[in-house]
Amino acid sequence: MSHSPITPIVIIGAGPAGIATAVEAMNRGYKNSEIVLLEKSGEVGHMIQSKYPNEKPVLANYKERMAECIGDMCITDMTKSDFMDYLSTTIKERELNVKFHEQVEKIIKLKNGQFNVITNNEHYLCDAVFVAIGNMASPRTLGVPVAEEVASKIFYDIQDISKEMADVLVVGGGDSAGEYAKILCERGHKVTLSYRGGEFNRMIDQNRDNTLKLIKEEKIIFLPSSHIKEIQNTKGLPLVSFAEGDYKPRPFHAIVTALGTERPTKYLSAIGIETIIEGEDIFSESKMEGLFFVGDLASGKRGGSINFAFNSGVKAIGKACSLYLDCDL
Ligand SMILES: Cc1cc2nc3c(=O)[nH]c(=O)nc-3n(C[C@H](O)[C@H](O)[C@H](O)COP(=O)(O)OP(=O)(O)OC[C@H]3O[C@@H](n4cnc5c(N)ncnc54)[C@H](O)[C@@H]3O)c2cc1C
Structure with missing residues (x-):
């Protein structure tokens, strides 16, 4: 030195x-x-x-x-x-x-x-x-129990989402979540968006308009006011359970979090x-x-x-x- x-x-x-x-x-x-x-x-x-x-x-x-x-x-x-x-x-x-x-x-x-x-x-x-x-360097995590076998299926940015991961859950309601959901749709993934809020108040207009349009066109499945409770393993895929009984547990190929x-x-x-x-x-x-x-x-x-x-x-x-x-x- x-x-x-x-x-x-x-x-x-x-x-x-x-x-x-x-x-x-x-x-x-x-x-x-x-x-x-x-x-x-x-x-x-x-x-x-x-x-x-x-x-x-x-x-x-x-x-x-x-x-x-x-x-x-x-x-x-x-x-x-x-x-x-x-x-x-x-x-x-x-x-x-x-x-x-x-x-x-x-x-x-x-x-x-x-x-x-x-x-x-x-x-x-x-x-x-x-x-x-x-x-x-310190993305916010989901803070819920996650089965070890599927922990590697949770990502913080979409650069890591490959084509084979057809069915993707995006978690968040800010600008990054909106942009991720839109880009994944455009890349041909089936996209579900889970947000603990009901309206996208934290997005800039452009991202809010894009997200709402894709939800309206049923290109994004939107789960408003949803709180992830737990992520279990089902045949190597993350099985996501929600605190709200209305949302049944569902498996995904990958989960992308955009929680700040x-x-x-x-x-x-x-x-x-x-x-x-x-x-x-x-x-x-x-x-x-x-x-x-x-x-x-x-x-x-x-x-x-x-x-x-x-x-x-x-x-x-x-x-x-x-x-x-x-x-x-
Ligand atoms: C997905 C995404 C989309 C975004 N889109 C937009 C947008 O469209 N418009 C907009 O205005 N903002 C956008 N933002 C926000 C914007 O990118 C940030 O606000 C901005 O980059 C912050 O700049 P910064 O220099 O503070 O930090 P950073 O851009 O994070 O730069 C930090 C730099 O420090 C380096 N570094 C990190 N740790 C160390 C270390 N220990 N030692 C030495 N170097 C280190 C990093 O490698 C990096 O080069 C977006 C953010 C994300 C995550």
Whole structure:
């Protein structure tokens, strides 16, 4: 392990929030050589590349978060592939220093106010840390008893659903659930949607309209106000029982849950970050002054969006400039 020279800004995670944070730091006078992005995977925007179905449009207004951008980075509705190009082009044009396959093992606040960020590869001494790792490493689970033999038939995203899994249960009532159900229908699966609510109040209009249309056309079997009670094994398939007697137990080839995510508190705690302070703004600062949470990590219960993540990076750099960094503007 080598000892790096001082890198004033360390950003953990090279998704939308991390990249926008780096771009804004450069706009405020930092050179690309003074900023490092640590990305655990081998690509930028890895969550989006791996979790968004290829045919899914990337929507500018998402989760009731309107696309009002305050910094350089901003999207309008586009395809997934155009969005990935947008991220790669930004990295290229700004010559951002992304260290792939690098994971933080410990963050230590030093007496002089700086941080020592220790990874599997390096030590970075820095003035501010921005944690932009998203929430997707911790998807919310069903929280019901599941027979061990069929646990492998429960998925968190539809990239894992093969053609052979003809009969699929989607669980959830938010945007992801609606999008998953629609795409699975289009791919030719028989789709059942189980939602504990009766109306899709949490979806943006476009997803709600699409979902209701497919239900009306009987392309999605909708189980409103349904609560999964248990998942048993029937001949190697998950047999789903519901708390409501009206819904008889039924088998599926696969179950996809779209129940949102939890904060990765275990990981954060393991690397030395104890608490996320809920800010009133679109980013938050930890108890360790100078360490910020941006993007989905700061988005609270409402959930985040890409433009929210971009804005979050801009605001967090603004605060860091006023307190800990030596910015031009
Ligand atoms: C299925 C789905 C569909 C969506 N559709 C839309 C949409 O149409 N429009 C929209 O605006 N929003 C959409 N969203 C939400 C949007 O993708 C997120 O709000 C946004 O990506 C958050 O950006 P982020 O940078 O905070 O986190 P992420 O995009 O999750 O990026 C985090 C980055 O950090 C990396 N990372 C994770 N852990 C570590 C670690 N320990 N160390 C280093 N790096 C790490 C990841 O590999 C990733 O590159 C969707 C989300 C999902 C799941």
